[in-house]
Amino acid sequence: MNNQLNNRLEGKNIHLIKNNQSILSDVSITLNQGEFITLIGPNGAGKSSLFKVLTGFYHPTNGECYLKGVKLQDWRKKELAKERAVMKQQSQITFSLSAIDIIKLGRSPWAEPINKAMIDEVTEMTECQELVNKDYAFLSGGEQQRIQLARVLVQLWREQGPSGWLFLDEPTSALDLYHQQQMLRLLKKLVQNFPLSVCMVLHDLNLASLWSDQIYLLNKGSIVAKGNVQEVLTEEILKTWYGADLQIIQHQEYQKPYVMLSL
């Protein structure tokens, strides 16, 4: 039991009210280590707000989040930062730093001096070697996302690889097809090989379909469907909650649902 608690982050009956508006109501979610979880849902469903609650940036109005059995707000900030990392959709920087400086900032919760070999390893696996000496402000949106990915991986890195909970809000939004694939493949590989849990918001349902272990569908602040890909990505569910005209076919090679919009 204790062991189980030790490798999960759970939100229990979370309610969030901001400016007298209910943003989240009664959301419960469990993120186990070794799982690749995706949050989907129409615009304004509360995905980003749920992220902020699960990562401890917002306190829920009601309900509680537990990491390894301990309330999120009882964690010391630095210790929490060693367990969970967050990659936002976009990070605006007024006073720019070099890309490598940004990556190194990921290591700031750790007291130990920065291990150069580890930084090199991460920049290589995220294919950032070419970018590290450039000014972050002058990178394209996609390049900035790759640097941010490197930064959050560095933040969670233990001896061999990353460990903990990694939250990514639309990490692929500015990436080209090749880099989308590379990033998701990398994250999947890390989840399989290390005690890592990945939780991301994705708008591209087909990417979600290919790589997710669990999918949560949010609408108007509540979870309206959850389960594996086959359970959630059905024509009926998607039509109901997205209101879009679409068709689902099965991906020939992997037996995963594939979403096609109708003309």
Add this chain to the structure above:
Amino acid sequence: MDKRYQVYLAILLLVLIGSIIGAANIGPVHLPWSALLNADPQDMDFQIWTNIRLPRILLAVIIGIALSVSGTVMQGLFRNPLADPGLLGISSGAGLAVAIALVIPLGLPAFLSLWVPVIAAFIGSLLVTLLIYQLSGLTKGNLSSLLLIGIAINALGGAAVGILSWVSNDQQLRQLSLWGMGSLGQTQWPLIIISMCLIIPTIVLIQCYAKQLNLLQLGEEDAHYLGINVHKTQRQLLILSALLVGTAVSISGIIGFLGLVIPNAMRLIFGNNHKVLLPASALSGAILLLVADTIARTMVQPAEMPVGLLTSLLGGPWFFWLILKEQWKRRS
């Protein structure tokens, strides 16, 4: 820290030491170094060395450091290159207090009246700092509403000073307007020692916050995720920086420009890593103010120019050149 930057910092330090030696050699009175070394208290030259020239150089160095470091912190905190020490209304609070003290007759003995502007400015800036501290708690650290509050304080302070100068007599009016131009003529040892006791520990503390300042550049949310208590850190930095401005303004009046331009110029040379940027700003702020003040006290001798004019005059073209250079670099 990058090797190259270490070299740059070492060069800045050498330039500062050189400027100090240079400034010690220049002055309307010709002072032989031997007079300083002989340390004969009966010797007028020795008196001038220890009571006039050296304290003034020291004051220029610490005020230069205080203003440029507080500017760097303000900019980093607000993530805005236009932020400067005057932004939060600290100097206008000090100005208002000075105006009140000058215009309203307090009937103080003559020897105290010399201290009145200093004490008033310090109380004024302290009050504004406390106000900002309280309000920053109320606004939950929302910096943009703090900025608006600063603008409001500046406007109110300006209007109040306006009213006071309207009822003031000729002499008070000139005293007030000269205070607004800044001067390092207030070189009295007790003042210098007090200001050093306030400024030096504050600078050291701020340097310890360099990493947090870097993290804040990622934005409040990312800084939070990286394990720092964002609002607490912002509040502490705000107060430290306000303390620097308050002390500097109390002793030297308003010396503009330094706090805005030095940090920006150093960002162009050293980048935005505060671990390097803070000491670089401190050193170059000290150099600029020392050089400006040396010119102020020697160029029109036996008279003196307002030092605030010279910092702008010297720093302005240099900053302009740095910006142009940066634009060319970006284009190519």
Add this chain to the structure above:
Amino acid sequence: MKLAHLCFATLSLLVTTVSAQAKERIISIGGDVTEIIFALGAQDELVGRDTTSNQPAAVNKVKDIGYMRQLNTEGILSLKPTMVITSDLAQPSAVLEQIKKVGIPVVYVSGKHSLQVIPQKVETIAKALHREKEAKPLQDKMNKTIAALSSKQLPVKVIYIMAHGGMSNLVAGRDTAADSAIHDAGLQNGMGTSLHYQPMSQEGIIAAAPDIIMTDSDAIKTIGGADNLWKLPGVSMTPAGKKHNLIVIDQMALLGFGIRTPDAIKDLRAKAEALPHG
């Protein structure tokens, strides 16, 4: 050899006694102070003066140490003064405190705008310069002039207009040198109800209804001639404007409250009496 020594010793003794007797090196701060130093015949001992000291013309050859509220300690010391004589108006000043600290005496002269204070000023300065003898006739003459001033109040309202360019012209209210001078001449300050120098307002000046407008030659120049003065808003509608009653004063003489002031006040009274009013 011995003789040479003796000669040298005597000579140097002679030189030192002569210099000790004759030469102070004085810095003068304040126009009134400088004028008095000149009047006492001590101008040769003057090595520095502030910006407000511009009378008599010979003073312009003396080094200018800047504005009295923005002095430069080392700059003053570089002139190797043996004494600083300054108007009270320069106080409080950290610079003067420093100068005192290095052992140079600083003599303060009252900065009050009052006729009675002028002989005191002369006395203070004469005492500091050991020139009481030279001061005596000056003081006597001044006291005589002051005593001769008519104590009879004239029901004539005067306003003093100051113009230095800029947005608006200023008029002198209570607690100004001009106010004191007008009262000392037995006249009424038309703007006596307001305090210090105030911007001249159209309606304010009509309400003040001055019989005479007093100004200085600088102001006439700034305004662009006496003719333009009468065209200023409101001025034409005052009794002074209708009769073109204008007195142009020597600003330093009348408002400096120095040695020339008693005569200047006498002069003002005479001019005011000569103009048509009532």
